[in-house]
Amino acid sequence: xxxxxxxxxxxxxxxxxxxxxxxxxxxxxxxxxxxxxxxxxxxxxxxxxxxxxxxxxxxxxxxxxxxxxxxxxxxxxxxxxxxxxxxxxxxxxxxxxxxxxxxxxxxxxxxxxxxxxxxxxxxxxxxxxxxxxxxxxxxxxxxxxxxxxxxxxxxxxxxxxxxxxxxxxxxxxxxxxxxxxxxxxxxxxxxxxxxxxxxxxxxxxx
Amino acid sequence: xxxxxxxxxxxxxxxxxxxxxxxxxxxxxxxxxxxxxxxxxxxxxxxxxxxxxxxxxxxxxxxxxxxxxxxxxxxxxxxxxxxxxxxxxxxxxxxxxxxxxxxxxxxxxxxxxxxxxxxxxxxxxxxxxxxxxxxxxxxxxxxxxxxxxxxxxxxxxxxxx
Numbered sequence: 001x002x003x004x005x006x007x008x009x010x011x012x013x014x015x016x017x018x019x020x021x022x023x024x025x026x027x028x029x030x031x032x033x034x035x036x037x038x039x040x041x042x043x044x045x046x047x048x049x050x051x052x053x054x055x056x057x058x059x060x061x062x063x064x065x066x067x068x069x070x071x072x073x074x075x076x077x078x079x080x081x082x083x084x085x086x087x088x089x090x091x092x093x094x095x096x097x098x099x100x101x102x103x104x105x106x107x108x109x110x111x112x113x114x115x116x117x118x119x120x121x122x123x124x125x126x127x128x129x130x131x132x133x134x135x136x137x138x139x140x141x142x143x144x145x146x147x148x149x150x151x152x153x154x155x156x157x158x159x160x161x162x163x164x165x166x167x168x169x170x171x172x173x174x175x176x177x178x179x180x181x182x183x184x185x186x187x188x189x190x191x192x193x194x195x196x197x198x199x200x201x202x203x204x205x206x
Numbered sequence: 207x208x209x210x211x212x213x214x215x216x217x218x219x220x221x222x223x224x225x226x227x228x229x230x231x232x233x234x235x236x237x238x239x240x241x242x243x244x245x246x247x248x249x250x251x252x253x254x255x256x257x258x259x260x261x262x263x264x265x266x267x268x269x270x271x272x273x274x275x276x277x278x279x280x281x282x283x284x285x286x287x288x289x290x291x292x293x294x295x296x297x298x299x300x301x302x303x304x305x306x307x308x309x310x311x312x313x314x315x316x317x318x319x320x321x322x323x324x325x326x327x328x329x330x331x332x333x334x335x336x337x338x339x340x341x342x343x344x345x346x347x348x349x350x351x352x353x354x355x356x357x358x359x360x361x362x363x364x365x366x367x
Contacts, residue, residue: 018230025237025367034326036356039348040254068366080363098211111345129336136335137255138362144259145362200342 031090032196037140042199058115060089060123064139066130068097079138086146090121105154105193107141118150121195150194163197216314247297250275255331256360262353263326268319270310270350274301274337275330291341300337301345328356331365 045051060080063071070077072085073188093106095116115121123143127136151163152199169175170183210297247267250273263269273292281297290297295304308323315323325345329338345353 015227015230015310018227018234022230022237025241029241033265034269034328034354034356035257035259035260035359036263036312036352036354037257038324038352039227041351041353043349043351044346064321069335079366118281125337129334131335131340132331132334133329133338134255134331134365136338137257137331137357139361140355141255141257141357142260148259152326157352167261171264173264 014035015062016103024203037137039140039198039200040050050136054122057094057113058122060115061085061123062123062125062139062143064125064127064135066128068132068135070139079142082139082142083146083149086123086143089123090118090146091150092121093117095120105157107153107205118194122199122200124201141197144196147194148198151190154193155190158189159186163187226308227322246271246273246292248273248278248292249295249297250277250290250292251330251332252328253331254328254356254358256361256364257357258361260357260359261354263356266362268315268323269354270307270315270323270325272306272325272341273328273330274341276335285313289330290336291337300340300344303341304348307345307348307350312346322352323350323356324352325350
């Protein structure tokens with residue numbers, strides 16, 4: 001008397017409840033993460049300042065018209081050939097940089113008609129207002145690809161590591177600060193060799 | 207004396223399902239921790255162009271999102287079929303970008319990130335460059351220079367298919 005057996009709670013439906021929640025989270029989960037091409041816009045030019053004069057041979061012009069055709073250095077080109085052409089232009093090293101030093105690491109043709117030094121070489125992308133965004137991004141991707149190709153080559157030569165791999169490691173939040181500091185130094189050195197100079201001029205209407 | 211007595215020893219014992227809730231809970235906790243809910247409801251198409259030279263954009267970075275693209279069909283009767291900008295969860299015009307950018311910076315991202323905040327342009331592939339150029343011009347005027355064109359992994363040549 002007095003002592004009653006408390007009946008055990010039936011836990012058999014626990015699995016059902018857990019399943020229900022599991023299925024809810026399964027459905028709502030997206031593993032998708034954002035990826036994209038980083039770019040820095042040019043600051044607004046101050047008034048009354050003449051833009052610096054750039055010599056034609058240091059300028060690699062890519063025109064994309066409203067029919068999404070490519071005109072590279074006055075010649076029609078297919079998208080698949082663009083990366084190679086950009087690499088050839090950047091890596092030419094036909095002259096010297098601002099300090100008068102020749103490009104010692106360039107492996108290009110040293111053509112006097114093409115760019116002097118990767119430091120001076122500028123790629124200019126111009127597009128029409130009716131150009132498709134997809135085509136524009138494809139062009140951007142190929143140009144960034146050309147830079148990455150050259151940076152990877154130099155990073156492999158100097159540090160036995162791809163530049164793009166360094167960028168990935170540097171963006172990983174689990175990597176310690178010391179490693180990042182070291183990487184940053186190396187990345188800056190590579191960036192200095194092939195500085196990314198892609199100009200996105202204002203779009204034209206004609 | 208029956209000859210057909212059941213043999214107890216030859217029968218398989220039933221499989222115990224007592225550990226089933228544990229397994230399910232384990233899976234449940236995994237999915238609970240990795241789930242992130244979409245920030246905004248897209249009202250515009252979001253088929254990004256393909257690119258293979260892209261970099262990861264971490265969710266913890268100071269990011270301000272701008273969406274653009276053709277409105278989904280159910281909104282087309284209100285706003286038309288032309289490509290539109292979407293800020294937060296509303297359609298917006300180009301002139302509203304500046305206000306939106308500063309509002310988001312102050313209220314969500316944090317003012318200390320003024321110079322390092324990345325503006326992610328989530329633009330649909332079938333958009334004309336004119337709209338993108340207008341967005342870029344607005345961003346230049348408020349000195350928000352770090353941008354990221356959102357892409358999806360793939361070959362650049364896939365874009366023309």
